[in-house]
Amino acid sequence: MPLYFVTEKEWCAFLADLSRAAALYYPEPSGDDYQLTRAGEGMVPGAPFSRYRMVQSFKPLLFEPRVKVGDYFAPAEELPRMQNPQAVIGVKGCDLKALVVLDFVFTGEVADPFYARNRERTIIISSDCTAFKETCFCTCVGGKPFPEKGFDLNASPVEGGYVIHVGSPRGQGLVERHRDLFAPATEDLLRQVVKDRERLTAQLDEQQRMRGYLWGGKTKELMERVYESNVWEEEAARCVECGACNFVCPTCHCFLLSDHGRETFRRMRNWDSCQYKGFARVGGGANPRPELYQRLRNRYEKKLHFGPVVMGVNGCTGCGRCVEACIGKIDLREVLKKLSGCR
Ligand code: SF4
Numbered sequence: 001m002p003l004y005f006v007t008e009k010e011w012c013a014f015l016a017d018l019s020r021a022a023a024l025y026y027p028e029p030s031g032d033d034y035q036l037t038r039a040g041e042g043m044v045p046g047a048p049f050s051r052y053r054m055v056q057s058f059k060p061l062l063f064e065p066r067v068k069v070g071d072y073f074a075p076a077e078e079l080p081r082m083q084n085p086q087a088v089i090g091v092k093g094c095d096l097k098a099l100v101v102l103d104f105v106f107t108g109e110v111a112d113p114f115y116a117r118n119r120e121r122t123i124i125i126s127s128d129c130t131a132f133k134e135t136c137f138c139t140c141v142g143g144k145p146f147p148e149k150g151f152d153l154n155a156s157p158v159e160g161g162y163v164i165h166v167g168s169p170r171g172q173g174l175v176e177r178h179r180d181l182f183a184p185a186t187e188d189l190l191r192q193v194v195k196d197r198e199r200l201t202a203q204l205d206e207q208q209r210m211r212g213y214l215w216g217g218k219t220k221e222l223m224e225r226v227y228e229s230n231v232w233e234e235e236a237a238r239c240v241e242c243g244a245c246n247f248v249c250p251t252c253h254c255f256l257l258s259d260h261g262r263e264t265f266r267r268m269r270n271w272d273s274c275q276y277k278g279f280a281r282v283g284g285g286a287n288p289r290p291e292l293y294q295r296l297r298n299r300y301e302k303k304l305h306f307g308p309v310v311m312g313v314n315g316c317t318g319c320g321r322c323v324e325a326c327i328g329k330i331d332l333r334e335v336l337k338k339l340s341g342c343r
């Protein structure tokens with residue numbers, strides 16, 4: 001993978017230029033957090049870098065919350081094409097892991113044309129974490145606080161600028177178009193990147209160890225022995241079925257199709273939540289998961305068992321967004337801790 005060095009000033013010039021060619025989304029500081037924000041053309045405020053993941057993932061740029069998928073069974077080729085390029089910067093390792101799940105679901109044997117088009121038009125510029133939130137736990141589910149793959153370009157902050165890893169031919173093309181801005185990265189800079197990554201990973205591991213989150217990434221094995229646990233009912237007692245855990249989750253991908261209109265029939269696709277009572281209900285009213293604890297358990301099983309077994313990847317990336325969003329204060333880490341017998 002080619003490696004370059006770019007100064008902070010040159011990186012801003014590169015992004016400003018990119019924002020003229022593509023709709024550019026960046027992490028806008030907001031208190032201690034970062035909000036995914038669209039930049040104006042040619043305008044990139046400061047050096048847009050986030051220390052850790054944004055409040056929201058960039059999932060809605062690929063898998064929209066609500067989209068018209070058809071007029072009276074219009075074939076896919078007649079549906080409107082969305083070709084304008086978009087670029088998102090500041091994507092972290094956890095959200096790139098989530099992309100593996102979304103790609104598995106939407107670009108498999110039967111590809112979803114909406115997702116596929118959005119995926120094709122999206123340039124991904126990721127960056128290393130330089131700190132973590134109280135809710136971050138990527139290392140507990142097999143992740144790392146830095147991107148490993150799935151990006152076009154990745155920026156690792158170093159003294160005076162960034163080491164840029166190229167992750168795809170498209171990323172290499174971007175560098176080639178701005179060749180005057182990028183210099184080869186020196187060995188010293190690469191050593192600094194490795195050192196910074198190791199230090200942050202160790203700090204994150206230490207946070208998890210101190211809190212007793214000790215299942216060591218073996219969530220699949222854990223889920224195989226806790227189906228009958230009463231923890232599910234204890235935890236579900238605080239769930240109010242708001243669906244926030246699903247909507248903030250970068251890997252959740254379930255949707256509901258709804259038909260509208262008579263004269264001008266249209267079919268909409270909307271995000272759905274597996275915590276809603278009607279989620280799995282079928283014609284005739286039969287419901288395989290009528291109880292809330294069954295739905296909560298199913299969400300965990302889908303992510304932590306089905307994910308590794310069927311998709312070959314954990315369905316939870318440890319981003320911690322559901323922990324922050326849950327009004328019932330259901331903390332996935334604490335649930336797993338209880339389930340693993342570490343009360
Ligand atoms: S389940 Fe929670 S912590 Fe895991 S990826 Fe989804 S939002 Fe993030």
Ligand code: SF4
Binds near residue numbers: 240244245
């Ligand atoms: S965010 Fe919490 S309260 Fe809302 S549906 Fe999810 S588990 Fe239930």
